[in-house]
Amino acid sequence: MKENAKNTVRKQFSEYLEINDLRKTPERFAVLEAIFELPPYFNLAELNEELEKKNFHVSRTTLYNAMKMFQKLHFVFPHKFASGTYYESTFGNANRCCQVCTVCGSITVVRSAPIVRAVEEIKLRRFRKENFSLYIFGICSNCQAKMTRFKNKNKILQSDEQR
Secondary structure, eight states: OOHHHHHHHHHHHHHHHHHTTOOOOHHHHHHHHHHHHSOSEEOHHHHHHHHHHTTOOOOHHHHHHHHHHHHHTTSEEEEEETTEEEEEEOSSOSOEEEEEETTTOOEEEEOOHHHHHHHHHOOOTTOOOOOOEEEEEEOOHHHHHHHHHHHHHHHHHHHHHHO
């Protein structure tokens, strides 16, 4: 992320804390900084891992409370998948398409100008769009390869048994 975008987000967060008479704790800012270092989709375990890498221990309660605050500010958006809750950082581009593997749970951002244009051109009645996330569910190539190897292995085992 560009440094000026980071500064804008930090400034918005700082102003939010001041306006709402909340403390500017190092933990809150550390969590925000860690989110900048993560991929666009992350879970709390990955966020905690990133903080630990920087030798900054934060309680789970602090993580949850910070994430609630960041959701209010539209810095992150929660997504509930079968593999758990993932957060999408919306600092840069709020409009995103992603592929979700239904086997391993991996999430990959897809850059598709035609999809973005199509959603932007949709006229919604009595509703102002702010941003969107589109999920495309399927099976990633790694999982497809594993499934194929497993099937082939079973075919070999079955043919050996029949002999």
